Amino acid sequence: MRTNKIKIIVSFFMTFVLISSVFQVQTAQAYERIPTAGIAINGKMVNGIDPIKIEGIYYLPLTQLSKILGYNHITFANNTKTYEMTDGSTVVRATMGGTQARRGDEFIRIHAPRWINETAYVSLQAASSLFNSFIYFKPQNGSIQVEKPAQRYRVQPGDSLWLIAEAHHTTVQSIKSANNLTSNIIYAGQILKLPVADQGKEMEPVKEKKPVENKNPAPSIDVARNILNEAQNYIGAGYKFGATLNEAPHLFDCSSYTQFVFGQHGIQLPRTSRQQAELGTPVAVEDLRPGDLVFFTNTDLYSDGRVGHLGIYMGNGDMIHASSSRGVHIASNFLNIGYWQENYLFAKRVIQ
Incomplete structure (x- = not known):
């Protein structure tokens, strides 16, 4: 009886090791490396960056992107895998695997950042939200385009008009007016126009x-x-x-x-x-x-x-x-x- 128990435990352990090994291999193979892409800010090429693709979505290395966008003061808490970055005006904070980030005093919704080979990656949508920009891939020349400051916003899963308004220091009504919305219903992936800045200043x-x-x-x-x-x-x-x-x-x-x-x-x-x-x-x-x-x-x-x-x-x-x-x-x-x-x-x- 004791021998059978030991066999069961050993069998379970070996199965766990096998599953873990397969998971690790799958994780390692779950992304596709993309050739270095040029990155342009408001149409002007400023640098190159090394994207990866996960399940068809482009991701960018977080610290490399941060520095390109001027967020040069970067701190990292290894125990929580959390980054804080600032350009001197606004602090942005993101944790690997977390779908809630922070920009200044506001909480924002983002695609969960990924931690791959000791490197943090964020999707183009997450990067847009973090850095008050509109970032997208331009297939015509394989470049990453940055519109800064953002005039558009791509709705994230879990967003509401109230959350978007809070994050952009505006009002729900201003967003609805800018987009001719007749209700508060929005959906993930929807692109919204942001109200022009002179409609309000942060007081x-x-x-x-x-x-x-x-x-x-x-x-x-x-x-x-x-x-x-x-x-x-x-x-x-x-x-x-x-x-x-x-x-x-x-x-x-x-x-x-x-x-x-x-x-x-x-x-x-x-x-x-x-x-x-x-x-x-x-x-x-x-x-x-x-x-x-x-x-x-x-x-x-x-x-x-x-x-x-x-x-x-x-x-x-x-x-x-x-x-x-x-x-x-x-x-x-x-x-x-x-x-x-x-x-x-x-x-x-x-x-x-």
Whole structure:
């Protein structure tokens, strides 16, 4: 009797090993490698990328795509297989195998990212949702095309108009109007037009008044003066989307610049412009003081009016900031310049 039990256990174990081995082989063979494809942003070829195909769906390597799109600050939690990436304005977060991701403060639905040969892959649809772009394969030349910022959205399984509106900082009615929808019924794979950005700008952070960690005991007027002096030390430093603090003071994006400069004087700011916009107290334009943070949207990056840029008010109508076109520099009388007027959102005071 004991011998029969041992035989049964051994047989079960061998069967399990055989099934596991077959599963591993099938998993290894479940994708097709595609020749390196050119990747174009708004019609301009910028790089190459190495797609794979799984069950007829194109997938792209996540970290390679992130860097191409300017999300250069990338962290990875190996225990959960979770990536966080930022371009300095918005943080995106995706977990391998998960169908719910995060972009900024919003949860979004995506195709589950795949973990293959120690590499993360995302479908074109998932990549579109994560990076506020519309990404598709162009069979005529075998390229990956990126429309950025997104003007269209492909509905994901489990989506609703409310979820899509929340993720794109708009309203259900605006989406319905843009697409001539008479009901709230949508279906996976459906392509929706996104409302144009000037129909709304993100003002929610101005209402938030999270406390600022301040380790500097000096009077606020002195702290502001010292921060502005510090900020001017880096005029001419280069710009890099998603720059890390390890790259300071030679390379910055807008929010790593403010984080670095304020941090040198005991005021701890979070990493992205959207997170920094949640701090401090709102300030009207006519009440701006040197050291206040001024926030803008960036229509070149985001189609939904979200916070996309910030600078430090210097007084006399001037702002010092790290811009993608000129690096760290002073924008004189910035609120009389059309671009900054059109994209201005609000100001916050973090030096109290």
